[in-house]
Amino acid sequence: MDFPFHQDVIKQLQADGLFRSLRRVEPDPHGHSGRVMIGGRSVILLASNNYLGLADHPRIKEAAMTAIQEYGFGSGASRLISGNGPSHEALEKRIAQFKQTEAALIFSTGYMANLGILSCLIPSEGLVVADRLCHASLIDGCRMSGCRFRVYEHGDLDQLERLLVKKPANQPTLIVTDGVFSMDGDIAPLPKLIELAERHGAVVFVDDAHATGVIGKNGRGTLEHFGLKPGSVIQMGTLGKALGCFGAYVAGSRVLIDFLINKAKTFIYTTALPPAVTAAALAAFDVLEKEPQLRERLWQNRNYYADGLKSLGFDILNSETPIIPIMIGDDRLAMIVSQRLLEAGVFAPAIRPPTVPKGTSRIRTTIMAPHTREDIDHVLESLGQIARSLRIR
Ligand SMILES: Cc1ncc(COP(=O)(O)O)c(C=O)c1O
Incomplete structure (x- = not known):
């Protein structure tokens, strides 16, 4: 049983490009906590709060x-x-x-x-x-x-x-x-x-x-x-x-x-x-x-990644931590960037209103200790290509 207004709300969210649905995420078969399986593919995970990789320690x-x-x-x-x-x-x-x-x-x-x-x-x-x-x-x-x-x-x-x-x-x-x-x-x-x-x-x-x-x-x-x-x-x-x-x-x-x-x-x-x-x-x-080395590793990864994003010209607001937003602005464009990233093997969802204020849609990325240098380089390279093709910088 539902109320008629539920359908109206859903339709409005869809019309505004703000409708959300669940995505199935499975563990990486090789036990790499910086990666997950989505749609049968192993992708780099830039969307977890499991910063130190302790969830499967x-x-x-x-x-x-x-x-x-x-x-x-x-x-x-x-x-x-x-x-x-x-x-x-x-x-x-x-x-x-x-x-x-x-x-x-x-x-x-x-x-x-x-x-x-x-x-x-x-x-x-x-x-x-x-x-x-x-x-x-x-x-x-x-x-x-x-x-x-x-x-x-x-x-x-x-x-x-x-x-x-x-x-x-x-x-x-x-x-x-x-x-x-x-x-x-x-x-x-x-x-x-x-x-x-x-x-x-x-x-x-x-x-x-x-x-x-x-x-x-x-x-x-x-x-x-x-x-x-x-x-x-x-x-x-x-x-x-x-x-x-x-x-x-x-x-x-x-x-x-x-x-x-x-x-x-x-x-x-x-x-x-x-x-x-x-x-x-x-x-x-x-x-x-x-194991303080896990936190050290997290910060090494964070600084390497943030420096890479800044040198590519991305606006990462005033991020000082492993949470690094990539500001896009427009809701739909943020969705397109996120989709292209997924195609390139990187999982980083677009965050849109009401989670963030209107006009500040972004790709919210979180870096983790288990990410490898190759993972981070791949993310930076993919973001650079996507931004060039969409002319967003
Ligand atoms: C700042 C902040 N406070 C509280 C929470 C809620 O914590 P929990 O996921 O344990 O409910 C979150 C989770 O997203 C958060 O980011």
């Missing part, structure tokens, strides 16, 4: 299989009922150590973490201010807070300060930002955000989904990148990106975590993560610590 797979042998698969209940096992607690302890905070709490997904945390974090008389390019889960969470919600243009700290100056001094206030912006690949100006927060009695909430395992000397995220202490910042992050697992966390004070255990609905009213997932994530933190 032998130690992580083994940890998951051992946990399945020991505990079975499902956790059977929510954490507060009977779903809280030793590996959930061990993982939270490990995350708190990693983030250098008093405590941490895991959630089923990053989307659920952001909804659950932001909807209860500050009282409804508060003010929530977010960067316009924050991830959809943050924006939804801000709306669900029930507070006055204001948005400032991407990185516009003057506008942010104007919003903060106007509020009553004692109004509970939250500044919400991505650490690494998921579509532009730039890093939030956290030192300045913290300075503004301190000056105006606000707290900063940073989403380190794309920063965890990627930026900072030890991969600890945005705070480590800038050499900052956790202090008054609330840090959220995910386990499904560079850590190659699934789930999410928030790290902060013991009081914050106790509060969330009691008030965050997306934590309370949902089945606990399977022990195989938490055990795998624990192993992923071990790998992160013991």
